[in-house]
Amino acid sequence: MNPLRTILFSTLFLSISFIGFAKEKETTQDDAPFDPKAMILHHVKDAHEFHLWDWKGSPVSLSLPIILWTENGFTSFSSSEFHHDDEGHTIVEANGGSFVKLHEKIYQLDAGVTAIDYDSEHHPINAQKPLDFSITRNVFMMWISVALLLFVFLTTARSYKKSKDGVPTGLAGFMEPLIVFVRDEIGKPMIGEHKYKRYMPYLLTIFFFIWINNIFGLIPILNGANLSGNIAFTFTLAVFTFIITTFSGNKNYWKHIFWMPGVPVPMKIFLMPIEIIGMFVKPISLMIRLFANITAGHVIILALMSLIFVFKSVAIAPVSVAFSLFITVIEIIVTAIQAYIFTILSALYFGMATEEEH
Amino acid sequence: MDLITPGFGLVFWTAVTFIFLLVILRKFAWNPILGAVSDREEGIKSALSSAENARKEMENLTADNERILKEARAERQAMLKEARELKNNMIETAKTEAKEEANKLVAQAQLAIAAEKKAAIADLKSVVAELSISIAETVVREELSDKAKQEKLVESMLENATLN
Numbered sequence: 138m139n140p141l142r143t144i145l146f147s148t149l150f151l152s153i154s155f156i157g158f159a160k161e162k163e164t165t166q167d168d169a170p171f172d173p174k175a176m177i178l179h180h181v182k183d184a185h186e187f188h189l190w191d192w193k194g195s196p197v198s199l200s201l202p203i204i205l206w207t208e209n210g211f212t213s214f215s216s217s218e219f220h221h222d223d224e225g226h227t228i229v230e231a232n233g234g235s236f237v238k239l240h241e242k243i244y245q246l247d248a249g250v251t252a253i254d255y256d257s258e259h260h261p262i263n264a265q266k267p268l269d270f271s272i273t274r275n276v277f278m279m280w281i282s283v284a285l286l287l288f289v290f291l292t293t294a295r296s297y298k299k300s301k302d303g304v305p306t307g308l309a310g311f312m313e314p315l316i317v318f319v320r321d322e323i324g325k326p327m328i329g330e331h332k333y334k335r336y337m338p339y340l341l342t343i344f345f346f347i348w349i350n351n352i353f354g355l356i357p358i359l360n361g362a363n364l365s366g367n368i369a370f371t372f373t374l375a376v377f378t379f380i381i382t383t384f385s386g387n388k389n390y391w392k393h394i395f396w397m398p399g400v401p402v403p404m405k406i407f408l409m410p411i412e413i414i415g416m417f418v419k420p421i422s423l424m425i426r427l428f429a430n431i432t433a434g435h436v437i438i439l440a441l442m443s444l445i446f447v448f449k450s451v452a453i454a455p456v457s458v459a460f461s462l463f464i465t466v467i468e469i470i471v472t473a474i475q476a477y478i479f480t481i482l483s484a485l486y487f488g489m490a491t492e493e494e495h
Numbered sequence: 496m497d498l499i500t501p502g503f504g505l506v507f508w509t510a511v512t513f514i515f516l517l518v519i520l521r522k523f524a525w526n527p528i529l530g531a532v533s534d535r536e537e538g539i540k541s542a543l544s545s546a547e548n549a550r551k552e553m554e555n556l557t558a559d560n561e562r563i564l565k566e567a568r569a570e571r572q573a574m575l576k577e578a579r580e581l582k583n584n585m586i587e588t589a590k591t592e593a594k595e596e597a598n599k600l601v602a603q604a605q606l607a608i609a610a611e612k613k614a615a616i617a618d619l620k621s622v623v624a625e626l627s628i629s630i631a632e633t634v635v636r637e638e639l640s641d642k643a644k645q646e647k648l649v650e651s652m653l654e655n656a657t658l659n
Contacts, residue, residue, distance in 0.1 A: 182497060183505060204504075240497075269504040276508040283516050290524035297531035304535070309528075316528055337529060338521035346516060368498070369505035373513065432498070 173443035181363050181435050184241050184274045186216040189358065196221050201277055206268035207245060209233050216271070225253040225261070234267075243269050275370065278362035282349045290345075319344050319480065327484035332491050336484065339381060343374055344480040351431060351472035355465065365475075366431030368424065375424035378483040382419070386490040419486055423479055430475050434468040437461075626656055 187199035200217035212232035219227050225239035228246065235246040237253055244264035246253060254263050289308065296309040305313045319341050324333035350365040364370050392398060394412040397405050441461040445454050630652050 178498065183502060269502070270507060271504055272508075273505065275505055276512075279509065279512055283512055286516065287519060290520055290528070294524045294527040297527055302535070302538075313528070313532065316525075317532060320529065320532075334529075338517060338525040341525050342513070342517045342520055346513065367502075367505060369501035369503075370509050372501040373506050373509040377510075377513065428499075 171443070171446040171449075173440060173447060176443060177436055177439045180439055181366060181432055182241060183363075183367060183369075185219075185238060185243070185271055186221070187274050187277060187362075188221075199277075201272045201274065203236075203243060204270040204272065205236070205243060205245070206270060207232065207234050211270075212236075212267075228252075237264065242266060243271070274362055275364040275367055278353055278364050279350065279370075282346070282353055282364070286345055286349060315345075316341060323477070323481045323484050327481060328488040328491065332488075333484075335385075336381070336487050339377075340480050340484055343377075343483060344476050347374070347427065347479055348472060348476035351475060352469075354431060354435065355468055355472065363432065363435055366428060366435055368428045371424040371428040374427075374479070375420040378423060378486060379417075379420035381483075382486045382490045383416070385487060387493070389492060389494045390490045419482075423482055427475055427479050430471060434464070434471055437464050438468070630656075 185203055186201055189197050189199065191197065198221065200215045203214055203216050205212045209232050212234060214229060214231045214236075216238075218229045218231075219238045223238055223240060225237040225244065227237065228251070229236045235250070237244050237246065239253065239261065243266070244253065244261055245267050246264045250263045253261050256262050289312065292307075293305075293309040293312045296306050300306055320333070320337060323344070324337050324340055327333075328336055347365055350370070354363050354365060356362075394416060395409055397408045397412065400408065438461045441457045441464065444457045445451070630649070633652070634649050
C-alpha cells in the first residue's frame with residue numbers, strides 16, 4: 138500500500154472522529170447529580186490501585202505497591218492502606234512520614250500536620266508531593282503487556298530455531314506477516330534498503346508495544362488501563378524517537394536544519410529557526426497524536442455509557458450500547474492504525490535523519 | 496490539566512520497561528526472527544534463480560538438441576547427395592574408362608589386323624614370288640622344249656594358282 142495515502146486517510150479519519158468526540162463530550166457535561174466528567178477522568182487517568190468492580194457497595198480492587206522518594210529515602214507501602222480513599226482523609230504513616238491520597242496523587246503531610254488543608258481552589262497547602270515511583274495501574278498493565286510480548290515473540294523466535302528450514306510454524310506463522318509488514322511497509326520504504334536494518338528492533342518494539350497496550354486499553358474489565366492514552370507513556374516513546382533521530386542525524390540532516398541548501402541566504406536564516414522548532418515539533422506531534430486518539434476513544438465510549446446514567450433511563454441503554462459498540466469497533470481499528478502511524482512516522486524521521494545528499 | 500501533564504513515575508517506569516523490552520526482544524526475538532526470515536527469503540530467491548537457470552539450461556539443451564538433429568539431418572542429406580554424386584561419377588568414369596579401353600582394344604586389334612595383313616601380304620608376295628619364280632622356271636624349261644606346250648603350261652599354272 139502507498140504509505141502516503143495511508144497517512145492521508147488516517148489523518149482524515151482521525152480529524153472526523155475528533156469532531157465526533159468533541160460533540161459527545163459536551164452533551165454529557167450537564168448538571169446531573171451523576172458526574173460523567175469525574176467518572177470519565179477517573180477511568181482515563183492513572184490510579185494507584187487496580188479497581189475491578191464494586192461488590193455490594195464496596196470496591197473490589199487489586200492493591201498495588203506505592204513507592205515514594207522522600208527525604209528519608211525510598212518509602213513503600215501497599216495502596217490498600219488508603220482503604221480506597223481518594224479524598225485525602227486516610228493518613229498512612231510510613232518511614233517517618235504521613236501520606237494521604239488525593240485525586241490519585243500521593244501527598245506527604247508537613248511535619249506535625251494531622252489533617253490536610255486546602256486553599257480556596259482546593260489545592261493542599263500543608264502537604265508536598267514526593268517523587269512517586271508507584272507501581273500504578275498503568276505500570277502494572279505495562280508489565281503484563283511486556284510479559285505477553287516477551288512470551289509471544291520469544292516463542293516465535295524459538296519456533297524458528299526449531300524448524301531447520303526457517304518455515305514458520307504455530308504462533309510464528311501468525312506473527313511473521315506482522316513482522317514482515319513492519320519491515321517491508323514501514324522500515325524499508327521509510328528508511329531505505331541499506332539502513333533500515335539498524336532501526337528494525339526499535340520499530341518492531343514500539344509497534345507491538347503500542348498496539349498491545351492500545352488493545353489492553355479497550356478490554357472493559359481492565360477498567361480503563363489507559364496506558365497508551367497516558368501522556369507520560371507517549372511522551373517517553375516520543376523522547377526515544379527524538380533521541381534516536383538526533384543521534385542518527387548525518388551531516389546532510391544537520392545541514393538541512395541549520396543551513397538549508399539550495400535557497401538564498403536570507404531564506405536560510407529564516408528557515409533555520411523553523412527547522413529547529415520542527416525538530417521538536419515532530420516528536421511532540423507523535424506524543425500528542427497517540428495520547429489524544431486513544432484517550433478520545435476511551436472518553437467517547439465512557440461518555441456514551443454515561444448517557445444511561447445521565448438520562449436515568451434504561452430505555453437509552455440500547456442506543457448507548459449500540460453506539461459504544463460501533464465506536465469500540467472503530468477503536469479496534471484505531472489501535473492498529475495509531476501503532477502503525479507512530480511507527481511509520483518514527484521511521485520517517487529516522488529516514489530523514491539518515492538520508493544522503495542527492 | 497492533570498491529563499496532559501506527564502507523571503514522573505510513569506515516565507520513569509515506561510523508560511525502564513521499554514529499554515528492557517527493546518534489549519531483550521532485540522537480542523532474543525527480532526534478530527533471530529528477522530535473520531530467519533531473510534535467510535529463508537534468500538533461500539527462496541536463490542532456489543528460484545537456480546530453477547530459472549536450470550530452465551534456461553534445459554532450453555539451451557533442447558535448442559542444442561534441435562540444432563544437432565538439424566545438423567545431422569543436413570549432414571545425412573549432404574552425405575547422401577555426395578554418395579549419389581560419387582556413384583554417378585564412378586559410373587561415368589567407369590563408362591569412360593570402359594569406352595577408352597574398348598577403343599584401345601579395337602585400335603590394338605586393328606593394328607594387329609593391319610600387321611597380320613601386312614605380314615600375310617608379305618607372305619603372299621614371297622609365295623607369289625616363289626611361285627612366279629617356279630612357274631617362270633618351269634615355263635622357261637618348257638619353252639625351251641615346246642613353245643605350244645609352254646604356253647599351255649603357263650595357262651594351266653595360272654589357273655591353278657589361287658590367290659588367297
